[in-house]
Amino acid sequence: xxxxxxxxxxxxxxxxxxxxxxxxxxxxxxxxxxxxxxxxxxxxxxxxxxxxxxxxxxxxxxxxxxxxxxxxxxxxxxxxxxxxxxxxxxxxxxxxxxxxxxxxxxxxxx
Amino acid sequence: xxxxxxxxxxxxxxxxxxxxxxxxxxxxxxxxxxxxxxxxxxxxxxxxxxxxxxxxxxxxxxxxxxxxxxxxxxxxxxxxxxxxxxxxxxxxxxxxxxxxxxxxxxxxxxxxxxxxxxxx
Numbered sequence: 122x123x124x125x126x127x128x129x130x131x132x133x134x135x136x137x138x139x140x141x142x143x144x145x146x147x148x149x150x151x152x153x154x155x156x157x158x159x160x161x162x163x164x165x166x167x168x169x170x171x172x173x174x175x176x177x178x179x180x181x182x183x184x185x186x187x188x189x190x191x192x193x194x195x196x197x198x199x200x201x202x203x204x205x206x207x208x209x210x211x212x213x214x215x216x217x218x219x220x221x222x223x224x225x226x227x228x229x230x231x
Numbered sequence: 232x233x234x235x236x237x238x239x240x241x242x243x244x245x246x247x248x249x250x251x252x253x254x255x256x257x258x259x260x261x262x263x264x265x266x267x268x269x270x271x272x273x274x275x276x277x278x279x280x281x282x283x284x285x286x287x288x289x290x291x292x293x294x295x296x297x298x299x300x301x302x303x304x305x306x307x308x309x310x311x312x313x314x315x316x317x318x319x320x321x322x323x324x325x326x327x328x329x330x331x332x333x334x335x336x337x338x339x340x341x342x343x344x345x346x347x348x349x350x351x
Contacts, residue, residue: 122292122293124275124277153335155335155336155337157336157337157338159276159338161276166326166341166342166343166344167268167276167326167328167338167341168341169331169337169338169339171337172331172336172337172339173336173337178331178339208275210275210276212276212278212337212338214335214336217288217290218264218266218281218282218283218288218289218290218334219278219281219290219292220266220278220281220338221278222268222275222276222277222278223275224275225275225276
């Protein structure tokens with residue numbers, strides 16, 4: 122049950138694209154197509170941004186996209202906006218009603 | 232409106248116990264797995280425990296196994312987390328979160344969190 126590995130921080134200017142990686146193992150990321158991504162602003166509850174690797178819930182802008190290759194998943198934010206500045210966490214289903222989260226990435230909009 | 236509302240947090244001494252509750256509304260509670268997720272001050276999210284819709288299957292993070300017990304009362308639309316033998320490292324905001332579908336598929340509804348502080 123080790124946390125998935127994410128970069129501590131990424132940054133970009135408004136309008137640019139940033140990509141956050143999330144590396145796990147064959148027991149989590151690589152074993153299931155159930156990777157999700159969460160956005161968390163300071164003092165707020167997490168918000169689901171991507172589920173099932175690459176699907177967006179209703180209301181999430183299409184600037185947010187997800188993908189997966191092997192044991193590594195990625196979140197890309199295109200056309201970066203000021204309100205995208207937040208912490209982002211990946212999460213993978215790990216079987217038997219269990220999940221494992223990533224270490225978290227702080228996105229800074231320059 | 233689909234909603235989760237946690238309660239029961241507070242200050243407890245090391246070695247003490249606390250029971251958290253999470254009241255659900257706006258959806259068919261028994262149809263969804265739910266989890267407890269915590270966040271220590273200044274740290275990332277940590278999945279703590281999950282339970283199936285029927286309550287028949289539970290799973291725990293290694294960090295709480297043997298000390299915490301998750302349960303649910305579907306007649307009351309309420310999720311619980313019994314926390315025993317609390318340690319300083321259990322200090323965190325505890326969130327309950329609902330699976331988007333019956334199981335897996337991400338957690339689409341989160342409560343506002345309840346704060347647990349373990350300190351003498």
